[in-house]
Amino acid sequence: MSRILRVAVAQMGGVQLAETRTQVVARLLELLREADATAATFVVFPELALTTFFPRYWFDEEAELDAFFEREMPSAETAPLFDEAQRRGIGFYLGYAERVETKGGVRRFNTSILVDRSGRVIARYRKIHLPGHTDRREGYPFQQLEKRYFEVGDLGFGVSWLDDALIGMAICNDRRWPETYRVLGLQGVELVALGYNTHDVNQYHRESKHLKMLHHFVVMQAGAYQNGTWIAAAGKTGDEDGHELIGGSCIIAPTGEIVAQTVSDGDHVITYACDLDLGIEIKQNRFNFEAHRRIEHYGLITSQLGVVAPEPPDR
Amino acid sequence: MSRILRVAVAQMGGVQLAETRTQVVARLLELLREADATAATFVVFPELALTTFFPRYWFDEEAELDAFFEREMPSAETAPLFDEAQRRGIGFYLGYAERVETKGGVRRFNTSILVDRSGRVIARYRKIHLPGHTDRREGYPFQQLEKRYFEVGDLGFGVSWLDDALIGMAICNDRRWPETYRVLGLQGVELVALGYNTHDVNQYHRESKHLKMLHHFVVMQAGAYQNGTWIAAAGKTGDEDGHELIGGSCIIAPTGEIVAQTVSDGDHVITYACDLDLGIEIKQNRFNFEAHRRIEHYGLITSQLGVVAPEPPDR
Numbered sequence: 001m002s003r004i005l006r007v008a009v010a011q012m013g014g015v016q017l018a019e020t021r022t023q024v025v026a027r028l029l030e031l032l033r034e035a036d037a038t039a040a041t042f043v044v045f046p047e048l049a050l051t052t053f054f055p056r057y058w059f060d061e062e063a064e065l066d067a068f069f070e071r072e073m074p075s076a077e078t079a080p081l082f083d084e085a086q087r088r089g090i091g092f093y094l095g096y097a098e099r100v101e102t103k104g105g106v107r108r109f110n111t112s113i114l115v116d117r118s119g120r121v122i123a124r125y126r127k128i129h130l131p132g133h134t135d136r137r138e139g140y141p142f143q144q145l146e147k148r149y150f151e152v153g154d155l156g157f158g159v160s161w162l163d164d165a166l167i168g169m170a171i172c173n174d175r176r177w178p179e180t181y182r183v184l185g186l187q188g189v190e191l192v193a194l195g196y197n198t199h200d201v202n203q204y205h206r207e208s209k210h211l212k213m214l215h216h217f218v219v220m221q222a223g224a225y226q227n228g229t230w231i232a233a234a235g236k237t238g239d240e241d242g243h244e245l246i247g248g249s250c251i252i253a254p255t256g257e258i259v260a261q262t263v264s265d266g267d268h269v270i271t272y273a274c275d276l277d278l279g280i281e282i283k284q285n286r287f288n289f290e291a292h293r294r295i296e297h298y299g300l301i302t303s304q305l306g307v308v309a310p311e312p313p314d315r
Numbered sequence: 316m317s318r319i320l321r322v323a324v325a326q327m328g329g330v331q332l333a334e335t336r337t338q339v340v341a342r343l344l345e346l347l348r349e350a351d352a353t354a355a356t357f358v359v360f361p362e363l364a365l366t367t368f369f370p371r372y373w374f375d376e377e378a379e380l381d382a383f384f385e386r387e388m389p390s391a392e393t394a395p396l397f398d399e400a401q402r403r404g405i406g407f408y409l410g411y412a413e414r415v416e417t418k419g420g421v422r423r424f425n426t427s428i429l430v431d432r433s434g435r436v437i438a439r440y441r442k443i444h445l446p447g448h449t450d451r452r453e454g455y456p457f458q459q460l461e462k463r464y465f466e467v468g469d470l471g472f473g474v475s476w477l478d479d480a481l482i483g484m485a486i487c488n489d490r491r492w493p494e495t496y497r498v499l500g501l502q503g504v505e506l507v508a509l510g511y512n513t514h515d516v517n518q519y520h521r522e523s524k525h526l527k528m529l530h531h532f533v534v535m536q537a538g539a540y541q542n543g544t545w546i547a548a549a550g551k552t553g554d555e556d557g558h559e560l561i562g563g564s565c566i567i568a569p570t571g572e573i574v575a576q577t578v579s580d581g582d583h584v585i586t587y588a589c590d591l592d593l594g595i596e597i598k599q600n601r602f603n604f605e606a607h608r609r610i611e612h613y614g615l616i617t618s619q620l621g622v623v624a625p626e627p628p629d630r
Binding site: 153156157160161173176177186188202207219221287288290298305306308 | 467476479481488491492497498502503520534571572603605607609612613614617618620621623624627628
């Protein structure tokens with residue numbers, strides 16, 4: 001018997017600084033309707049879907065920064081998305097900037113939520129692999145201030161049952177790290193939902209633009225295959241406030257094959273009937289962790305943070 | 316300044332059961348000469364390069380099995396390879412079946428050695444990710460008895476300086492496991508030398524043949540990029556005792572790009588001038604482990620062997 005989950009990836013064109021939440025939510029509603037028209041029952045929206053990718057800007061004032069953050073979810077502005085999804089019986093993944101007030105002060109995270117078909121938030125993930133830097137960098141094409149504006153996620157990588165599918169969440173740069181997929185894989189993940197915002201230039205050093213797309217795909221294809229899991233990845237694409245974002249939103253099978261991919265550079269829905277059982281043979285054979293993993297030889301992965309190379313021999 | 320290591324990958328056509336060690340070493344010598352003609356100073360030979368991939372056969376007698384194993388390295392039969400390499404000033408990686416007599420009895424490993432340009436064995440690796448099974452399987456196209464004939468390697472994944480290049484070793488199925496590259500990456504590896512024997516059919520379940528090659532490349536491309544390392548992978552290819560082995564021997568850059576690849580299905584040398592500094596920008600930025608890894612969230616990778624999935628909710 002096959003277990004089919006009809007998954008939609010809802011790619012978005014850029015969200016401009018001038019756009020209001022209400023305008024963006026209207027776009028998400030339209031994407032949701034398109035997904036419903038393809039009989040999808042689960043939709044993946046991008047990272048920071050409600051705003052521009054604001055970590056590319058330096059803000060001196062906390063109030064300026066806070067304008068990009070959500071204090072509650074759903075809120076008055078985002079409730080229509082939850083209501084419409086519930087009405088249509090569609091679950092979704094949504095990325096947004098999360099602001100939490102605690103006794104210790106304000107905390108900010110780059111967050112995604114998993115919402116079930118009844119409109120209930122059933123899981124939350126806070127981005128662990130924050131890229132970028134905390135300082136202002138002159139001469140860069142843009143800033144990458146995620147390390148300044150967000151705390152490292154404190155919830156770990158987890159999986160949740162959505163109907164009979166075991167879903168894991170990750171965000172953007174997490175997809176480049178094999179540890180992300182492996183921690184989810186060790187929990188039996190069947191579909192990794194992932195939103196991203198990726199600029200088409202490397203801000204750190206010169207690099208051919210085609211490599212951005214090669215890297216984007218190759219890390220996910222490997223992660224899917226090495227853990228026998230589906231991956232549904234939704235990005236923003238095209239122009240966002242004068243910055244170009246890569247597209248390539250896609251659905252990847254547990255075989256590592258890219259089975260659906262966006263081509264447009266605007267809002268665009270792709271849907272695929274994901275057979276959740278397709279990963280079983282991979283999990284039971286080639287990547288039967290119980291039979292083949294050798295954790296006694298993996299110690300450095302969790303005991304050592306950075307590189308420790310042996311001293312070169314005397315010459 | 317660039318540090319260039321001219322690396323040759325010496326792909327082999329199948330080694331037939333009827334071939335003697337002396338015949339095989341003559342082939343290796345010819346490959347070594349070809350590599351030297353391209354000014355290579357380091358050559359990667361395949362896994363189990365001296366014999367057929369014998370774990371595909373069931374042997375009742377230990378003596379039959381031992382015929383495929385080396386008791387010393389170099390031996391009378393393999394010494395000409397070491398001598399010629401030393402004469403030409405070429406280092407090499409060689410895979411072979413290693414038999415060791417200890418007080419506790421006979422031990423057998425699927426082994427590779429790293430030999431420097433003076434003909435000295437400077438490092439040894441014993442395969443950690445042994446694929447296959449220990450029992451005889453009826454109805455399979457062939458057996459995969461590595462788990463029966465070899466012990467799991469006891470030396471870990473290590474790196475060694477070969478001149479001014481930091482070399483790591485892995486063997487065949489190790490390349491599918493992200494843990495392999497990460498443990499080497501945490502030691503600053505600059506080039507992973509890897510030999511393999513991969514059949515063009517999946518012995519466990521039906522699978523399109525093209526996936527064998529997709530998987531072969533995608534895991535290595537991801538591993539190279541995610542650790543900023545070169546990979547030089549040498550396989551056997553074509554017919555080996557009536558079994559078809561995939562080719563695709565290749566050199567992969569730290570960018571994840573396949574920069575050289577064999578096309579023939581026989582003995583074939585490809586050489587590439589590997590700039591060892593090419594990985595530095597990747598190691599210092601995107602995959603700056605010190606800055607971005609979050610080992611506090613990776614615990615399961617070393618604490619848990621197999622999959623532990625949450626219970627599905629009651630329905």
